Amino acid sequence: MNIRLYNARILTMEHKRPAFSGEIWIKDDRIVYVGEEETLKEELEKGEMEGLHFDEEIDCDNNLLMPGFKDCHTHSAMTFLRSYADDEPLQKWLAKKVFPNEQKLNEDYIYEFTRLAVLEYLSAGITTIFDMYLMPDVTARACMDTGMRAVLTSGLNNFTSSVYQMEDEYKRWNSKEYPLISYHLGFHAEYTNSKENLYNLGHLVRNLRAPVFTHLAETEGEVDDCKKRYGMTPAMFIESMGLFAYGGGGFHCVHMSQDDMDVFKRNRLFVITNPASNMKLASGIAPIAEFVKNKIPVAIGTDGAASNNSLDMFKEMFLVSALSKIREKEADSMDAVRVLRMATVNGARALGLKRADVLAKGKYADIIMIDMKRPNMQPENNIRKNLVYAGDKSNIKMTMIAGRVLYKDGEFHIGEEPEKIYRSCNDIVKKILK
Amino acid sequence: MNIRLYNARILTMEHKRPAFSGEIWIKDDRIVYVGEEETLKEELEKGEMEGLHFDEEIDCDNNLLMPGFKDCHTHSAMTFLRSYADDEPLQKWLAKKVFPNEQKLNEDYIYEFTRLAVLEYLSAGITTIFDMYLMPDVTARACMDTGMRAVLTSGLNNFTSSVYQMEDEYKRWNSKEYPLISYHLGFHAEYTNSKENLYNLGHLVRNLRAPVFTHLAETEGEVDDCKKRYGMTPAMFIESMGLFAYGGGGFHCVHMSQDDMDVFKRNRLFVITNPASNMKLASGIAPIAEFVKNKIPVAIGTDGAASNNSLDMFKEMFLVSALSKIREKEADSMDAVRVLRMATVNGARALGLKRADVLAKGKYADIIMIDMKRPNMQPENNIRKNLVYAGDKSNIKMTMIAGRVLYKDGEFHIGEEPEKIYRSCNDIVKKILK
Numbered sequence: 001m002n003i004r005l006y007n008a009r010i011l012t013m014e015h016k017r018p019a020f021s022g023e024i025w026i027k028d029d030r031i032v033y034v035g036e037e038e039t040l041k042e043e044l045e046k047g048e049m050e051g052l053h054f055d056e057e058i059d060c061d062n063n064l065l066m067p068g069f070k071d072c073h074t075h076s077a078m079t080f081l082r083s084y085a086d087d088e089p090l091q092k093w094l095a096k097k098v099f100p101n102e103q104k105l106n107e108d109y110i111y112e113f114t115r116l117a118v119l120e121y122l123s124a125g126i127t128t129i130f131d132m133y134l135m136p137d138v139t140a141r142a143c144m145d146t147g148m149r150a151v152l153t154s155g156l157n158n159f160t161s162s163v164y165q166m167e168d169e170y171k172r173w174n175s176k177e178y179p180l181i182s183y184h185l186g187f188h189a190e191y192t193n194s195k196e197n198l199y200n201l202g203h204l205v206r207n208l209r210a211p212v213f214t215h216l217a218e219t220e221g222e223v224d225d226c227k228k229r230y231g232m233t234p235a236m237f238i239e240s241m242g243l244f245a246y247g248g249g250g251f252h253c254v255h256m257s258q259d260d261m262d263v264f265k266r267n268r269l270f271v272i273t274n275p276a277s278n279m280k281l282a283s284g285i286a287p288i289a290e291f292v293k294n295k296i297p298v299a300i301g302t303d304g305a306a307s308n309n310s311l312d313m314f315k316e317m318f319l320v321s322a323l324s325k326i327r328e329k330e331a332d333s334m335d336a337v338r339v340l341r342m343a344t345v346n347g348a349r350a351l352g353l354k355r356a357d358v359l360a361k362g363k364y365a366d367i368i369m370i371d372m373k374r375p376n377m378q379p380e381n382n383i384r385k386n387l388v389y390a391g392d393k394s395n396i397k398m399t400m401i402a403g404r405v406l407y408k409d410g411e412f413h414i415g416e417e418p419e420k421i422y423r424s425c426n427d428i429v430k431k432i433l434k
Numbered sequence: 435m436n437i438r439l440y441n442a443r444i445l446t447m448e449h450k451r452p453a454f455s456g457e458i459w460i461k462d463d464r465i466v467y468v469g470e471e472e473t474l475k476e477e478l479e480k481g482e483m484e485g486l487h488f489d490e491e492i493d494c495d496n497n498l499l500m501p502g503f504k505d506c507h508t509h510s511a512m513t514f515l516r517s518y519a520d521d522e523p524l525q526k527w528l529a530k531k532v533f534p535n536e537q538k539l540n541e542d543y544i545y546e547f548t549r550l551a552v553l554e555y556l557s558a559g560i561t562t563i564f565d566m567y568l569m570p571d572v573t574a575r576a577c578m579d580t581g582m583r584a585v586l587t588s589g590l591n592n593f594t595s596s597v598y599q600m601e602d603e604y605k606r607w608n609s610k611e612y613p614l615i616s617y618h619l620g621f622h623a624e625y626t627n628s629k630e631n632l633y634n635l636g637h638l639v640r641n642l643r644a645p646v647f648t649h650l651a652e653t654e655g656e657v658d659d660c661k662k663r664y665g666m667t668p669a670m671f672i673e674s675m676g677l678f679a680y681g682g683g684g685f686h687c688v689h690m691s692q693d694d695m696d697v698f699k700r701n702r703l704f705v706i707t708n709p710a711s712n713m714k715l716a717s718g719i720a721p722i723a724e725f726v727k728n729k730i731p732v733a734i735g736t737d738g739a740a741s742n743n744s745l746d747m748f749k750e751m752f753l754v755s756a757l758s759k760i761r762e763k764e765a766d767s768m769d770a771v772r773v774l775r776m777a778t779v780n781g782a783r784a785l786g787l788k789r790a791d792v793l794a795k796g797k798y799a800d801i802i803m804i805d806m807k808r809p810n811m812q813p814e815n816n817i818r819k820n821l822v823y824a825g826d827k828s829n830i831k832m833t834m835i836a837g838r839v840l841y842k843d844g845e846f847h848i849g850e851e852p853e854k855i856y857r858s859c860n861d862i863v864k865k866i867l868k
Contacts, residue, residue: 376746
């Protein structure tokens with residue numbers, strides 16, 4: 001399907017390129033043209049677009065097109081615990097509310113709660129997720145069925161997964177057969193894995209030359225326990241096991257020493273920050289300004305709906321900036337332009353999705369339309385700052401992934417009625433949660 | 435105009451009353467019935483509703499009706515500086531970006547930017563504002579013309595206002611002639627007022643037996659400077675001037691000692707907290723849990739769009755809870771149910787609007803409809819927690835003030851096209867801001 005988006009303002013997120021008026025042409029799942037009306041004529045005259053017939057032409061009415069947000073850390077199916085397990089610190093929350101209830105999940109439940117999460121991602125302009133959860137095959141199916149782009153990882157741990165299983169998953173989901181899905185190696189955390197587990201994972205990392213992602217330095221207690229166990233911080237211990245030899249990154253990274261940052265620098269790791277979740281679980285405030293000073297790239301994730309409780313990159317963007325200002329006691333600590341890049345370009349890079357970073361010819365048609373005709377986007381003193389400091393889900397007018405319009409003007413186009421998903425999700429929680 | 439809202443779920447916000455299925459009847463600007471279908475029949479049989487004819491009957495489709503949010507601290511017309519004056523600490527921000535540009539404002543500009551703010555309040559389910567700004571008469575007119583309920587205060591200071599002017603305003607805007615508008619005494623802050631100003635205001639307080647509101651203990655510097663000037667904290671100094679003799683409250687209250695809290699307790703003052711603004715200006719995190727322990731009532735405000743940058747009580751509610759968890763390092767520090775009361779019931783009480791606190795017979799018909807058919811409100815493990823921890827503007831399906839539907843399904847009904855307001859606001863900023 002070929003689509004023309006015209007009469008738009010476009011923020012490609014290419015370095016230092018300001019927003020301009022123009023149009024975007026899409027052929028199947030790719031962008032074939034982004035530009036101003038004038039260069040468009042040149043392009044046409046060159047004959048490059050010859051024979052391109054549009055199935056749909058969408059008048060953007062002077063609203064803003066930009067790359068969709070990359071939610072680089074989530075547990076989609078945890079929507080089942082939204083507003084059920086609140087107001088507890090991380091370790092107690094995991095032990096009492098999360099792990100026991102997760103044991104009640106089956107494939108059907110995970111499928112349904114992942115679809116619920118996808119509805120929310122689309123309503124929030126999120127076009128790619130990096131999902132770590134039980135049964136990634138089921139998450140993959142739910143994402144493919146709805147049209148969501150997803151990077152998966154199974155989150156190796158002592159209880160529910162194995163390195164052998166991960167190798168299978170890695171090969172299956174990185175094949176060209178599934179263009180919406182890819183897969184990274186990952187383990188849940190240092191504190192949920194035996195040394196043997198991580199040793200075996202090290203073998204796989206070397207065989208596949210693959211990056212690895214994990215929860216890291218989320219709480220002070222986690223860091224202290226790891227030091228007691230291994231005489232090292234989690235980052236240093238994981239590096240010592242050879243797991244960061246091909247890059248990757250850490251989720252959360254709240255309690256990080258300069259040594260830990262040096263681990264990140266020399267292994268070219270990404271910090272994936274999750275500010276709302278870190279607040280809600282009272283884990284702390286990540287030192288984002290220090291990461292930036294150390295030239296450690298930062299991407300952003302929502303974490304799961306059980307600890308956030310929404311899946312909303314606007315909320316996270318505001319918090320990345322505003323928490324940094326509070327932490328550093330400097331109102332200019334973290335400006336909006338940088339944060340908008342973290343939520344888009346850096347996210348794509350962290351996930352290894354080179355075609356998802358900016359709007360340009362040859363890139364994925366993962367595009368969102370920002371409704372500029374909402375009062376919170378006015379006046380237009382600074383569009384990027386409006387997005388980061390004042391934006392919210394009500395500004396998402398359209399979400400397109402791989403050239404398909406999956407959400408527009410409040411309506412979902414995922415091949416299923418949202419109300420049917422809501423009903424079945426409520427039926428499940430009534431059955432499995434007290 | 436009489437309206438029937440039926441097929442609804444209703445959260446009246448009366449103490450400990452759970453949500454129930456029922457309907458609400460509205461006669462002119464008041465609620466005449468709230469209840470379940472069964473009691474409705476009894477009511478009808480008693481003949482109490484006799485002769486009530488509905489001009490409009492709205493099927494709420496099982497969505498949630500609740501009292502609108504009370505934004506207890508805002509500067510509406512400061513929308514003109516949204517995303518223009520960012521990333522600077524408070525005193526520098528005021529001196530360099532705010533005060534010089536405010537001098538360029540005239541009545542027409544304030545009217546237009548207040549209307550822009552009203553659009554945002556309505557889209558956010560805010561049914562009452564407490565606005566402190568230059569030219570409150572103009573703000574009053576913008577609110578009356580659009581249907582917004584507003585409590586005004588002129589914010590006495592050394593430069594732009596006088597106590598005499600305030601006495602006039604107080605009498606004018608508290609008359610019965612303007613049912614949407616009321617007025618409280620207020621001064622900008624200790625540090626923008628001479629002692630003489632505050633002495634004169636003290637006379638007026640005693641004459642009118644009126645509560646007083648002011649910016650208070652927003653930054654550490656403010657507290658330190660006041661101690662140098664008067665040997666007392668701002669709260670203690672203002673009390674010593676007799677300004678809190680009839681109650682009132684403080685905006686921000688970030689840096690508060692136990693002595694300051696004692697001032698609040700013995701004068702029955704309200705804390706009006708503004709978490710997003712305090713983050714963005716790097717002012718600090720208010721000790722909300724300590725206020726609650728001290729039984730000091732807390733209400734919530736957005737502050738102006740120049741320092742926030744949105745006017746969104748969902749954002750503030752999340753932050754009141756989540757910042758308290760971070761500050762106290764306890765994930766159970768501030769739960770959602772309490773915060774939802776702060777944003778509604780406590781707000782109405784802080785403003786002295788006894789008819790705006792809950793949904794009940796005789797109260798103002800200031801009602802919002804929450805769209806429960808959005809993915810972030812699902813599953814329904816806990817509706818109040820969903821609102822506070824996961825809600826956003828996209829959940830506002832309808833905003834009614836004084837019995838008038840001013841916003842519904844994304845459309846505004848304020849007697850003016852939003853796009854016309856956006857255009858004129860952009861024209862003004864192009865003229866007055868570089």
